[in-house]
């Protein structure tokens with residue numbers, strides 16, 4: 001069952017910039033894959049169309065078989081519960097604790113405090129931050145801050161996690177830790193799509209790789225076809 005499908009998707013930004021041209025692919029439930037390409041290839045744009053930060057100019061993005069063009073107004077917030085997003089700069093609230101940052105999506109959903117506390121504790125344990133719940137973001141290392149961002153993205157148990165250069169600021173050891181965390185998500189029902197220009201890291205992971213070049217999907221490499 002595909003969780004995500006791009007059907008001939010093009011995106012042209014106002015001002016004429018063609019960021020994606022006729023892109024088509026699908027992601028199955030429980031899959032983890034990468035999208036790679038040079039700077040400006042269209043990776044961020046592709047992810048933005050999935051979490052509805054942007055809309056396609058042509059073609060359709062389907063999520064759970066539903067055309068996202070039909071997702072409007074209040075339904076956008078509901079859609080975003082099903083798609084977790086991780087950014088390179090993690091975008092944590094500086095004046096809120098780790099637990100408050102992670103619990104924020106659940107608070108916005110109207111869950112009760114007791115339920116939020118329970119879920120936040122469980123997800124912080126999963127990202128090995130169980131002892132840092134009351135810390136402020138500035139008191140954490142870069143790798144820990146990124147793990148808080150991931151905890152916040154998965155606390156709603158999304159069907160898909162999209163991550164834009166999630167290890168861009170991290171050294172190789174921390175990057176490997178983050179990737180191991182991502183790899184554990186599909187078995188819990190969350191598919192994972194990671195945008196990265198770091199080819200060495202992408203190759204090491206031995207997952208399916210979508211390759212963008214100037215907005216075109218030029219390759220869709222299966223793990224078994226990745227060169228040694």
Ligand SMILES: Nc1ncnc2c1ncn2[C@@H]1O[C@H](COP(=O)(O)OP(=O)(O)OP(=O)(O)O)[C@@H](O)[C@H]1O
Nearest residue numbers: 013017018019038039040041042043044045046197
């Ligand atoms: N809001 C915008 N308005 C106009 N053009 C944009 C906008 N966002 C991106 N672009 C352009 O669209 C193209 C694709 O950009 P995008 O950010 O998707 O690429 P990318 O592969 O993520 O690059 P990077 O690795 O540098 O983040 C680029 O030419 C970029 O300049």
